[in-house]
Amino acid sequence: MSARSEPGDPVSALVSAVGLGLVDTSVPAPAGSARRDPTELRELAERAGRELEGAPALEIARWAVETFGDRFCVTSSMADAVLAHLVSRVAPGVDVVFLDTGLHFPETLAVRDEVARRLPVNVRSIRPRLTVGQQDGEYGPRLFNKSPDECCQLRKVEPLERALAGYDAWAAGLRREESPTRANTPVVTFDARRGKVKVNPIAAWTQADVDAYIARWNVPVNELFRRGYGSIGCWPCTRRTRAGEDPRAGRWAMFEKTECGLHL
Ligand code: SF4
Numbered sequence: 001m002s003a004r005s006e007p008g009d010p011v012s013a014l015v016s017a018v019g020l021g022l023v024d025t026s027v028p029a030p031a032g033s034a035r036r037d038p039t040e041l042r043e044l045a046e047r048a049g050r051e052l053e054g055a056p057a058l059e060i061a062r063w064a065v066e067t068f069g070d071r072f073c074v075t076s077s078m079a080d081a082v083l084a085h086l087v088s089r090v091a092p093g094v095d096v097v098f099l100d101t102g103l104h105f106p107e108t109l110a111v112r113d114e115v116a117r118r119l120p121v122n123v124r125s126i127r128p129r130l131t132v133g134q135q136d137g138e139y140g141p142r143l144f145n146k147s148p149d150e151c152c153q154l155r156k157v158e159p160l161e162r163a164l165a166g167y168d169a170w171a172a173g174l175r176r177e178e179s180p181t182r183a184n185t186p187v188v189t190f191d192a193r194r195g196k197v198k199v200n201p202i203a204a205w206t207q208a209d210v211d212a213y214i215a216r217w218n219v220p221v222n223e224l225f226r227r228g229y230g231s232i233g234c235w236p237c238t239r240r241t242r243a244g245e246d247p248r249a250g251r252w253a254m255f256e257k258t259e260c261g262l263h264l
Pocket residue numbers: 101103143144147148149151152153155156233234235236237260
């Protein structure tokens with residue numbers, strides 16, 4: 001397969017993002033309010049984790065918006081736009097961070113573009129420091145086949161650290177049902193590695209809850225779900241799931257790896 005025809009072609013991704021006016025930035029988002037002390041953030045997270053367990057997702061999102069204001073953002077893999085939509089109901093204009101690895105399926109980029117067009121959110125499309133070609137030159141081609149942890153570090157983990165620099169809290173769409181490694185996901189926790197509060201408003205949702213929300217609100221959803229994918233990441237590391245497998249079984253299927261490092 002030539003570089004030109006690869007699904008995650010960074011050139012087409014760039015054209016798409018620029019055409020929509022998405023911001024691809026190497027600097028933190030501007031933030032109006034003052035940064036909170038990590039000790040205070042930890043206390044806030046621990047109390048909210050206890051008090052909001054069992055609360056509706058919208059209430060958890062509202063707490064985050066009211067507590068952190070513009071120092072709160074949503075992250076999205078653009079598998080679907082459920083979390084972005086949910087938070088936008090209590091915070092129109094909220095920042096939605098998408099990690100544009102340069103190796104996404106075109107269907108994923110289409111969801112990102114649809115979210116930017118249709119939802120009242122500010123999509124921030126964040127790219128790694130190195131293009132795929134530059135990474136190939138420095139680390140050798142197809143690093144994802146040789147050292148996926150290193151590839152994820154370069155293309156996801158470091159860009160997320162950079163993207164989150166201007167926030168005290170971030171929301172992710174993790175759900176306990178997705179895999180054994182996510183079974184104990186709290187609704188609010190302190191992300192000690194980053195010194196930030198992490199909010200998981202839909203942690204307790206089942207797939208049926210997600211499907212019902214998508215249908216109720218006509219939320220953008222990745223076309224690949226209809227083609228047998230249970231979970232969607234970069235195209236080199238994602239395959240269709242088989243009957244009986246958990247939804248994330250198609251991610252890094254040839255490795256022991258189950259998480260990209262964003263949520264560890
Ligand atoms: S998911 Fe695969 S291609 Fe994407 S950053 Fe991780 S190792 Fe690289």
